Amino acid sequence: MPKIAILPGDGIGQEIVPEALKVLRAVLGDKIKEYDIQEYLVGGAAIDRSGKALPPETLKACQEADAVLLGAMGGPKWDNLPADERPERGALLPLRKELGLYANIRPVKMIPALISASTLKEHVVQNVDLVVIRELTGGIYFGEKGRKSNPPAAYDLLYYTEEEIRRILKIAFETAQARKKKLCSVDKANVLESSRFWREIAEDMAKDYPEVELTHMYVDNAAMQLIRYPEQFDVMVTENMFGDILTDLASMLGGSIGMLASASMNGKKGLYEPAHGSAPDIAGQNKANPLAIILSAAMMLRFTFGLEQQAARVEQAVRKVLDQGYRTGDLAGPQEKIIGTREMGDAVVAALR
Ligand code: NAD
Numbered sequence: 001m002p003k004i005a006i007l008p009g010d011g012i013g014q015e016i017v018p019e020a021l022k023v024l025r026a027v028l029g030d031k032i033k034e035y036d037i038q039e040y041l042v043g044g045a046a047i048d049r050s051g052k053a054l055p056p057e058t059l060k061a062c063q064e065a066d067a068v069l070l071g072a073m074g075g076p077k078w079d080n081l082p083a084d085e086r087p088e089r090g091a092l093l094p095l096r097k098e099l100g101l102y103a104n105i106r107p108v109k110m111i112p113a114l115i116s117a118s119t120l121k122e123h124v125v126q127n128v129d130l131v132v133i134r135e136l137t138g139g140i141y142f143g144e145k146g147r148k149s150n151p152p153a154a155y156d157l158l159y160y161t162e163e164e165i166r167r168i169l170k171i172a173f174e175t176a177q178a179r180k181k182k183l184c185s186v187d188k189a190n191v192l193e194s195s196r197f198w199r200e201i202a203e204d205m206a207k208d209y210p211e212v213e214l215t216h217m218y219v220d221n222a223a224m225q226l227i228r229y230p231e232q233f234d235v236m237v238t239e240n241m242f243g244d245i246l247t248d249l250a251s252m253l254g255g256s257i258g259m260l261a262s263a264s265m266n267g268k269k270g271l272y273e274p275a276h277g278s279a280p281d282i283a284g285q286n287k288a289n290p291l292a293i294i295l296s297a298a299m300m301l302r303f304t305f306g307l308e309q310q311a312a313r314v315e316q317a318v319r320k321v322l323d324q325g326y327r328t329g330d331l332a333g334p335q336e337k338i339i340g341t342r343e344m345g346d347a348v349v350a351a352l353r
Contacts, residue, residue, distance in 0.1 A: 002305065003036045005065040007058065009043040010087065011278025012288035012341075013071020019290035019345030020069060020297040023317075026349040027301070027310045042095075043073025043087035043278075053078075053090030059098060067304040068099070068271040069297060072278040097137055101264035101271050102164065103171045104134040105299075106247050108254045113322040117256060117331045120227065128253045130233040131175055134243025135160075135168040136264055139194075141240050160194050160239065165201045171265075172237035173209045182234035184215050186222045186242055198239065219246070226250055251275050258289030258330040261296040263303055270304050272296040282329075286340035289328035291318055294348055317351035324351075 008017040025032050040058040047053050053073070062068045073087040083089050095101075110118070110128040118125045143157030169185070176183040185202045187195035199216055206214040217225065219242045225232065226246065230253050238246060251260040260275035274292030282288055295318060302311035325336070326347045332338045339347070 001034065001036045003038075003061075003065040003067075004300075005058075005061045005068045006037060006039045007042040007062075007068060007070045007073075008039065008045070009071040009073035009278065010045055010075050011072055011280050011283035013043075013073065013278055014045075015283070015286065015288050015341045016274070016290040016293045017069070017071040019341060019348075020293045022345050023294050023314060023348050023352070024297055024301075026352045027314055042070070042091050044075050044078040045073075046091070047078055047081070047085070047087070053085065053087045054094055059095070062095060062099060062271075066269060067300045068095075069293070069300060070271060070273040071293065072274065072276065074278050075280045075283070093141065095271065096264060097142065099269065099271060100137065100266040101269075102135060102137045103168055103265045104136045104243065104247070104262060105171075105175070105265065106132045106134070106250070106260060106262045106275060108132065108250045108260065110254055111259070111319055111322055113319070113325075114254070114256070114259070114331060116333050117327075119252060124227075125230065125253050127231045130230065130250070130253075131179070131235050132243065132247050132250050133168065133172045133175060133235065133237040134247055135164065135237075135239050136243075137240075138164045139240035141244075158192065158194050158239075158241075160197065162197075162201060165198050166205065169202055169205050169237060172235055173205060173212055176212045176235040177209060180234040181212050182215075183212050184217050184222070184233055184236045186217050186219050186236055186238035186246065188219050188242070189216065190218060194239070222246060223249060226253065247275060256289065256330040258292055258328065259295070260292050261299055263296070263299045265303065268304050270300060272300040286342060287329050288341045289330050290341050290345050291328075291348075294318060294345070313352060314348075317348045320351040321347040 008014045040061050046055050110125050115122050140156050140158040143159040145156045147154045189195040189199050251257045257276045262275050264271045298311040298314035301307040327336045329338050
């Protein structure tokens with residue numbers, strides 16, 4: 001029986017996950033009984049109950065699962081714990097590492113009904129349709145780190161092996177091949193040796209993908225170009241920290257961070273989660289936009305379970321509710337009526353019928 005581990009986590013994670021499950025029940029119908037779907041504790045919620053952000057039973061369940069659907073984790077209540085015990089360092093990073101989820105895939109596509117919700121001008125964002133692929137288990141976030149006392153100093157090592165670079169670039173080339181065949185590799189090769197190594201490998205691999213046009217861009221320029229002329233991009237690939245920053249930036253091109261889904265993959269196994277965090281400022285108020293996690297669940301149907309048709313139906317239902325004018329607070333313009341998290345989930349379920 002295929003297994004899905006559900007990790008609601010903290011803050012709005014607790015509110016949006018039930019909406020994604022509602023939508024999965026609606027789109028799968030009776031077939032949902034063929035899946036073993038169980039919830040586990042993670043993040044601050046797990047710290048409160050068991051003292052650990054990633055309890056061993058949660059890790060084991062995620063290792064055994066075909067897919068993990070995660071809400072969000074973290075919040076001010078746990079911010080003062082030692083760094084390694086906090087939800088992100090204590091659970092999210094180890095979960096990615098333990099599951100070997102080395103590729104983070106974030107599609108950003110402007111939904112026409114949301115153009116007015118963008119903070120950018122309509123002509124800049126109207127044709128945005130890109131995918132950012134971020135390396136997720138290497139680089140500076142996982143390199144050696146430490147402090148020195150005399151004189152006081154701190155360091156984080158940016159380290160990549162050739163194998164780590166090749167496997168993420170392979171996904172990027174293949175994704176570009178299946179789309180508009182344009183791949184932009186983002187680095188800082190004018191300063192960083194790891195970037196120069198990355199570039200050499202990308203150039204070498206490009207020979208195996210003659211149809212794909214490979215370009216390179218410095219990360220500072222990429223940040224500017226994403227705001228200036230995002231339409232130029234099809235697939236972007238980059239290392240962990242640059243990707244962390246660029247994916248948040250790119251999220252604004254799709255209207256709101258509440259719309260951005262993501263998949264972190266190791267082969268067919270995937271962890272699916274919205275790009276946003278636990279939004280403590282609106283948690284527990286039925287204000288969160290559940291569409292990013294609903295779209296993440298659609299990616300799970302497609303990438304892990306091969307259910308392309310059902311995934312596409314969920315994506316169409318999301319477009320339909322937006323066309324019908326349903327808006328959570330993050331999407332609403334000044335005159336638009338705002339609905340809550342649960343009502344948005346219900347609207348997607350109704351649109352699926
Ligand atoms: P955040 O994404 O939680 O919130 C940023 C802003 O966006 C807030 O104003 C919030 O209200 C809004 N927002 C986010 N998601 C929304 C949604 N679905 N609907 C409507 N509005 C939404 O980022 P933050 O404030 O920097 O972080 C809050 C907590 O989340 C921190 O503890 C952080 O460590 C954690 N975090 C977790 C993850 C994760 O679990 N993957 C990712 C990022 C941040």
